[in-house]
Structures are given as structure tokens and as C-alpha cells.
Amino acid sequence: MAKHETPMLDELESGPWPSFVSDMKQEAEARAKNVNNVEYQIPVDVVDDLLGVLELSYKHGRTHWKHGGIVGVFGYGGGVIGRYCDQPQEFPGVAHFHTVRVAQPAGKYYTSEYLRQIMDVWDLRGSGLTNMHGSTGDIVLLGTRTEQLEEIFYDLTHKYNTDLGGSGSNLRTPADCLGTSRCEYSCYDTNALCHFLTNEFQDELHRPAFPYKFKFKFDGCPNCCVASLARSDMAFIGTWKDDIRIDQEAVQAYIGGEIPPNGGAHAGRDWGKFDIQKEVIDLCPTGCMWMDGNELKINNKECTRCMHCINAMPRALRIGEDTGCSILVGAKAPILDGQQMGSLLVPFVEVNPDNDYEAIINYIDKIWDWWMMEGKNRERLGETIRRLSFQKLLEACDMEADVRHVAYPRENPYIFWKEEEVPGGWDRDVKEFRKYHQR
Amino acid sequence: MALPDNAKEMIVEELTKKSKTKTKFYFNDLSKMFPEESPRAVKKLVNEMVSEGTLEYWSSGSTTMYGLKGMGDLG
Structure with missing residues (x-):
């Protein structure tokens, strides 16, 4: 009862x-x-x-x-x-x-x-x-x-050799995908980096002093299985600098139907014969793939890492060998201000356990120093960036803006030059100026 | 720039002064008392004060605040 x-x-x-x-x-x-x-x-x-x-x-x-x-x-x-x-x-x-x-x-x-x-x-x-x-x-x-x-x-x-997670205005418990432990797409060992940073930032995890919550998430590849792009203030997404590796024999095996596409994930019903043109090449968002006779070609400079071709033909196409990760910042759920996806901050950074991930920690430190100084109470990193501009974050990170930081070209017609950016500066004598220009 | 020797006393005094109207404070409220100092240095100090039992954390689950131990609504 x-x-x-x-x-x-x-x-x-x-x-x-x-x-x-x-x-x-x-x-x-x-x-x-x-x-x-x-x-x-x-x-x-x-x-x-x-x-x-x-x-x-x-x-x-x-x-x-x-x-x-x-x-x-x-x-x-x-x-x-x-x-x-x-x-x-x-x-x-x-x-x-x-x-x-x-x-x-x-x-x-x-x-x-x-x-x-x-x-x-x-x-x-x-x-x-x-x-x-x-x-x-x-x-x-x-x-x-x-x-x-x-x-x-x-x-x-x-x-049980375990610990409490994060809550409040803390670094929250870092989360990662399976990474190289199980997944051939992974561009770095997400488990190792997640574990290392969890230990490295114990103080930030347990002793709150941020303006609000802060989340790290680690995705081994741009498939983004833990949705770091949408759910973390700082997302570490695996990527590669060189070319997608192509096994032309395996490409032919997919075309001939000897290997099921998508790892056999859609085997539940008959979808007809695999059509590489329709199912892969025409779906490439930048149109950087084509067949040259029996050879599949990729213009790698145009690849935006959408992962569709690799997901469809994993035995024929593999991630490159010069791997690392991209860092995106500012994603959040719509609790206070509106929801935001992450913005690309660092296009490529090495993930190197041999130097204790020095390059990555360098960015984390700079971002935290800036956000702790400039962030308002209960303001997520993404909101601070929106309020003060992405440009300010780049300055805090000692980075120059490049074309990959531009989300919407020509959105803002105003350019505010700094004195050091203009040859000769603009040092001027106000008294001299006033001789010719009354108040 | 180092924190003043009496930084802890300054924090207690400031929080006591405001305690009639407010008992929970954001970290920023404390760090702004020392504008020359990095927030991380202030964090070290206020966490020391928590360990000593002068201050205590209050958390909603999403936001954390600091207060003088025993002051205000504890629930």
C-alpha cells in the first residue's frame, strides 16, 4: 500500500x-x-x-x-x-x-x-x-x-578513489567522448586530456571563484558526440591539418556494394544501391569532392571537416595524420541570455601530453584571467564575449584576428583603429590643434 | 602588487557593514575590493577564509556566493 x-x-x-x-x-x-x-x-x-x-x-x-x-x-x-x-x-x-x-x-x-x-x-x-x-x-x-x-x-x-564533481560558479566536471580508446575517427586521446585537466584544475573544480559556471568538453573529432560545440564554454574538438587519407580500392568496394556504407548502420531496410555521387559527393557542403574516372578526389583546402564522407565510407576515407584540436568558446544553454553555439577561437593547437598540454593550458589561463576580470556576476563566457566583442577576447589571448574568426562578413562597417596599428600613430598636440579649431 | 596585510579584516569589515541589507556576496564583490590584485590571488585569500571558518559558501547549484559564517538564511 x-x-x-x-x-x-x-x-x-x-x-x-x-x-x-x-x-x-x-x-x-x-x-x-x-x-x-x-x-x-x-x-x-x-x-x-x-x-x-x-x-x-x-x-x-x-x-x-x-x-x-x-x-x-x-x-x-x-x-x-x-x-x-x-x-x-x-x-x-x-x-x-x-x-x-x-x-x-x-x-x-x-x-x-x-x-x-x-x-x-x-x-x-x-x-x-x-x-x-x-x-x-x-x-x-x-x-x-x-x-x-x-x-x-x-x-x-x-x-572508492573517486571525487565529487563540480557545481556552482566552478569549473564543472570535464566531460569527453570515448576518443582513441574506441573510435578510429578520434584525432587525439580525449580521455587522457580530460583526465589531465581534471587533475590540473582541481582548485577551479572545487573552489568557486568564477563569475558563473564554466564547462570543458572534449570531442575527439568534428562529429562532436558530446556536443561540446553547443554545451561547453570551451570545446576541444579534434581535427587534422593534412589531407583526408583515401583508399581508392575501398572506394570501389563501396561503389560495388561489397562494403555497406555508414558501417552498416542503415541495414534495417533496403535503401537501394549505394550511389557515391548522390550520397557523398553531392552532399559535401563545400563541393570539394569529385570522381576523376575511377578515382575519388578531394580538394582538402576546401574541406570544413563536416565528417559526412568519412562517416559514410569509413574504410575508404580516414582522418589525416597531422592531428590536434580546435578550440571553440562561448557555447551555452538559454538560461539567462539566449543560447549560443561555440565560436572558433583557435583553429589548430597541438595536443601534446609530453609537455603536459602546455599549448592548451596557455589558452585556458588567458581566457580565465580575462573572464574573471571582465565577466559580470552570473555571466557565462559567451555572454562576456558578446558584450565586449570577440576582438577583446582575441586581444586577451594575444591572437591576431584571421578570416576563420569571421562569422558574418561585412556585418559591422565600423573599424576602430588603435594608435599602434596605424603607421606613425596619431600623436597630436592639442594646443596646436586648438589654434585652428575653436571649442 | 600584493594584497594588504589586513586584507582579511577588510573583507570581514566590509561584509559586516553590509550585513543589515545583504548577507551573501558574489566573488566579484570581494575581488573588486582589491582592484589592483588579480582575481586568482583574491580567490586564494577568500578560500583560506572559508577553510578557517570565517566565511562560508552558499550555492544555489548554479551560482556560488560567499557570506560571513552563520549570517542570513542558511537554507
Whole structure:
């Protein structure tokens, strides 16, 4: 028998899709049965009360959560998000319902043993409910009480060699794609860079002093599987400087139907014979491909790394060998100002673990110094760039503008020269000027 | 340029002065007290004050603020 009547939530179970309500009811029942004899450290009926307060929110059409607070673990300014219920008498199980963010391993590689260990802690000291994974990529543990936080933190860090993730005005937990560990398209080892920068910037991750949140995301290639282009203040997207490698024999094998296009991804129905002209060449956004007899040709200077041809014929076309990454900045969701995609800042930078990614860290430091100085409260990097201009960011990064930084040509007809940019400068004597020009 | 020797006292004094109307402050509010200094140096100092228990973090989950320990609404 459920603790609270939840007719509106029950409706959500009636559709054909999996329902989070069913999952919560299952967890509520499992906690009540407690077959493993767990000595629950927070109320056993926490999930029942969560269902109850959610039903009440639906009934009233407004939230019954109070957001934020001073809760956290000693020395960390992030990783825990305070949540309290404003109806604690009716729903005592969720009077405190704090969220704990746990840093995901690079590439989200973990063992089932690791997950069981995390769940052992969370069943004991929390609600048992999780969100795998939050939008920053973290393992999100939903719902515990203040007095459990230090205990959870101790177990995570001392027993399971893991750490809390980022929240608040911090560097958020860096997130990456699988990179070279699994993917032939990857232009650099995303896992290594993500892990290195996570360790390198521990202070920025745990001790907030930015104007607002800041996200790094690492994509091994321009397919952008973690959507760094749209979801991170600073996106590191793999690219190459030389030519796409072409295996002409494999091109013929695709044309002849011996190799299925797109790695066989569209094999569910008969799409007809593969047509390289229609399915690859005509879809190239810059029209830089053509067939010269039986040979596929690419004018690599015109390639914009859309990845379509490589995705369609991965055995015939491969990324170049001179690889690194591009850095894009300023993407964000539409929370305060409107949403933005990233803008290209650095067309190509080496990704070199042998010098501890010196070139990349150099850009990060300059951007942070500028944003921390110029950014307004609750202003994302992309908004600071829009307010002060991309030009100012280039200056902060000691970079010259080039054509690849131009999003819309001829949008702004005004050019403001600086004295040092004009031969001879414009040093002038105001007194001399006034002799001929009255005020 | 180094932070003044009494930088911590200056922060406490400023936050106490404003505490009747405001108990939570953005990092920028603190760093602007030392305009000659880099924000990263000020960050080091205010985090030291958190470790010592003079200041405490307040976080909404998306934004973090600083306040004198125990001042204002803690929830």
C-alpha cells in the first residue's frame, strides 16, 4: 500500500514509454522490503515521500522544493546542491533532499564493481535514486540529508578513489567522448586530456571563484558526440591539418556494394544501391569532392571537416595524420541570455601530453584571467564575449584576428583603429590643434 | 602588487557593514575590493577564509556566493 495517493503520477505510467514513476515506486518497494538488511541512515520511506511531494507539486502547479543553501563538504564549494522541502511535516522523508554530484571517470569507463560500490554507499546513506548521467556527465546521486554528506564524501574519496564533481560558479566536471580508446575517427586521446585537466584544475573544480559556471568538453573529432560545440564554454574538438587519407580500392568496394556504407548502420531496410555521387559527393557542403574516372578526389583546402564522407565510407576515407584540436568558446544553454553555439577561437593547437598540454593550458589561463576580470556576476563566457566583442577576447589571448574568426562578413562597417596599428600613430598636440579649431 | 596585510579584516569589515541589507556576496564583490590584485590571488585569500571558518559558501547549484559564517538564511 503506497504511503501517498498519487493519481496524477500514476497517469504517467500509462504511456508506452518507460516511466520514472514506475522506477521510483520500484525503489520505494525495495527499500520497504530491505532484503539485504541495510541499516538505512536516512528515512526508509524517502522515496514514498518524494512521490508524495511530486504529486502535490502537480496538484498545485508549483514546486515545493527550496533551492540551494550552505550545505557541502569541508573545503569544497561545489559537488553538493542543497534541496529542502517546504512541506517537511507532511513529507519528513524529503525534508532534506540534497543532490551529490560524483565526477564521472574519463570516457565514463567504470566497472560494474565500481557501480555496486557507489550504490552500496548510496543505498545506505541516500535515497538509492540516481541520475546516470547528469547533463554535465556526472553520476548524480539524488536525495540525502545534511548529516550524511561528510560520510558519503569520505567513502567516495577514501574507499572508492573517486571525487565529487563540480557545481556552482566552478569549473564543472570535464566531460569527453570515448576518443582513441574506441573510435578510429578520434584525432587525439580525449580521455587522457580530460583526465589531465581534471587533475590540473582541481582548485577551479572545487573552489568557486568564477563569475558563473564554466564547462570543458572534449570531442575527439568534428562529429562532436558530446556536443561540446553547443554545451561547453570551451570545446576541444579534434581535427587534422593534412589531407583526408583515401583508399581508392575501398572506394570501389563501396561503389560495388561489397562494403555497406555508414558501417552498416542503415541495414534495417533496403535503401537501394549505394550511389557515391548522390550520397557523398553531392552532399559535401563545400563541393570539394569529385570522381576523376575511377578515382575519388578531394580538394582538402576546401574541406570544413563536416565528417559526412568519412562517416559514410569509413574504410575508404580516414582522418589525416597531422592531428590536434580546435578550440571553440562561448557555447551555452538559454538560461539567462539566449543560447549560443561555440565560436572558433583557435583553429589548430597541438595536443601534446609530453609537455603536459602546455599549448592548451596557455589558452585556458588567458581566457580565465580575462573572464574573471571582465565577466559580470552570473555571466557565462559567451555572454562576456558578446558584450565586449570577440576582438577583446582575441586581444586577451594575444591572437591576431584571421578570416576563420569571421562569422558574418561585412556585418559591422565600423573599424576602430588603435594608435599602434596605424603607421606613425596619431600623436597630436592639442594646443596646436586648438589654434585652428575653436571649442 | 600584493594584497594588504589586513586584507582579511577588510573583507570581514566590509561584509559586516553590509550585513543589515545583504548577507551573501558574489566573488566579484570581494575581488573588486582589491582592484589592483588579480582575481586568482583574491580567490586564494577568500578560500583560506572559508577553510578557517570565517566565511562560508552558499550555492544555489548554479551560482556560488560567499557570506560571513552563520549570517542570513542558511537554507
